[in-house]
Amino acid sequence: MRHYGHIVILLLLLTGSMSKAIGQNRNSLIITEDNLILQLDLKSPAKELDSILKIAGISSSNTGKVLKGDFSGLNVDGWKMSAHENNVVRFERSLSDLKENPQSQPYLITTRILQIDGRPGYPENVKYGFNKYAKITVYGLSSGLTRFILPGYQQAKRVFLSGNFNSWSTLKGLMKKTDGGWVIDVMLAPGAYEYKYIVESRWITDPNNLLQMNDGGGNVNSVFYKYNYTFKLSGYTSAHRVTVAGDFNKWNANELIMEKKGDAWEHELYLSDGMHQYRFMTDGQWITDPANPVKVKDDDGNLNSVLNLGETVTFKLRGYSNAKKVFVAGDFNNWRPDELSLKRAENSWVLPVVLTAGNYNYKFIVDGEWIADPDNPHYSIEKGGKNSFLSVKPNYTFKLKGFSDAGTVILTGTFDNWDPNGYTLVHNGDEWTIKVYLKPGKWLYKFRVDGKWIIDPGNKLWEQNEFDTGNSVLWME
């Protein structure tokens, strides 16, 4: 009996040491002098495995495989299995890789590792907005400029206005001292803007602006919306409260409270380009916009007014008078072939379409046959086929002087993910040109002249690339 007891104790000890060897945490990643040790409990939830595999630098697409006992993904990544006991499996990976680092400056590593979401301080994809000032100190002038006033600070030597509209410059937005405070007028396109004042080199938010935004980078900035639209409802003068709501503000009927002006109700705001559905609420009753004939039923059966903001582009196809149906399709409508039907006009087919600023590819579909726009010399090649190219609200013209003997000149860059087929330039006089729309920020590009890549000889700014052939650099402010 005593002898038997010894065996039990020994067994317990053995089990104890084994479980210790396999580790106390079911899933763990431990670093030792020479190795990484990854331990996985295949019975743990996929979420937990996902998380530990992510820490170990193994792509999450491998989680499913690992759960099924397929460790090929780990093997490819250099992990070697060192233990497998029931559900617990352990891998080791040498740290010798850490001895190879060709970079000579910390920023060459850290700017690549620490990814930043978006661009802090540069509001993006804002659907709508309206200002909230305790005292109106920022407003539009009849000239189209926007005036920013910072009252007080009369003892200050220098005051600047800095925001995403001037690339957060600490030097450009020097304000003028007046009796009413510090003043500056700036030209702003409709949109959402973040800004701050710099008083005697110290950043402050606008004390009169109640609207602030955390830029995600640890900063709180004031927010200003440059308006582009006024909702207007005529009549209903006896109503006590009229509001407007739409898909842009998730149908919140308590947010955009309209103001009575004469015999109409109004609300001015910034509304992004694109399609919006909306309704008014008058003393608790939803109504569509009586002044807007365009209405649509939503998924819940509600009738909504429709507003389409942007640039009106008229697609026109000459000839084809014998065709029965002509459609236009492009990346603006996900290439749906039977959605945008052109109307027959005198010796041509036409359709006005409202589009937001951007670069688009499109084609006509004539009785089921896809054709490029014969009147548009700008095109791009995709899967061997020719798409016509259209830029809505273009803000930059690429020009290449000379090369008059060239057959084709193509523009490509970071704006089209370096698509070698890019956008085709047109020869005008002694230069090749194309107009495109580019968002603010840095863009790299090249021309391809009859297949040969060249940097832009008309642009002094270029940087080296991985092929040692350089890329032209363009900053859009």
Added chain:
Amino acid sequence: MRRLYFLFLFTICFNSVSGNKRLAVADITFKNAAYDPGPDPAPYADFKTLVVPIKRAGNLIIVEATVDTLEGNFVLDTGAPYLVLNETYFRDAPRIADQDAAGINGASSGAFATVVHNFNILDLHYDRLTADVTDLSSIENGRNIKILGLLGTRLFSKFAITVDLFRNVLYIQKLDKNGNIPETERVFRDRFMVSPIRFLNDVVFLKGSVNNKEFWFAFDTAAETNLLDYDKCKKLMDNMEVINRAKVTGVGGSSFEVIYARFDQLIVGDRMFMKNRVLLTDLEKMGKAYGYGVDGILGYDFFVRGIFTINFVKKEFEMYIYTNQ
């Protein structure tokens, strides 16, 4: 002359990587012996304390300055000995010095030395500054901000600089005859850490320890994290917790691995710092760029712990708590 003195002193104290007189900026090592333009004239500074608003790009500290009429963003970089200009915008600047044909990583580079005139940071004016021109596109592309250059330490060699990352302000201060910030000009008083510093090739070095093992750290404000040399800290791995393992694509498209880890017990000066994040990698090439072997680099994860002052004359590094002003 000053550089020679440092070289002599620290060849004894440290194991110099290059062994001869070379300077390195960005990924380029310069054969500086071939050309020495002499020291730049002292800047004109009509202030006791100059307050400069700063910006942030990721964890980088951005200061706006003007080069002649061109104004733009510069990265405050205590890991660079002097002014560095971005090749994209200064390719046509006059070349005053030969340089190695290739960067450290073997990739060809058009880097060269130049001189700029009329350089200003608000009221701080430099008539003439020697600068290197090199490719800084990786910062621009990684942070989506236009970068004209890097502000290296020699620009501030007569001053103390203080960085308040909470309020995004840089203070550049003149010093009294003892090398101190005059009492009336002191902005921060609640000091929680002080350490002597050494300059090697004008790069700031701090002595510290990790889990009782002594290290020499480069203090580099352009390093967005701390870095430790894997070989030098191998024995300390038991105290490291892995945050993640990452593949990095370097200049020229080559791929290499780093491990991002966390550890307690970093001592710098008279202070212990807990929960330190650090990249484990090989720092041999970075040591070459600094001109000296480096065990580790203290970057953002370190300097974000407090308002920090570098007194370039007294050779002192201080930290102040954020809540005090």
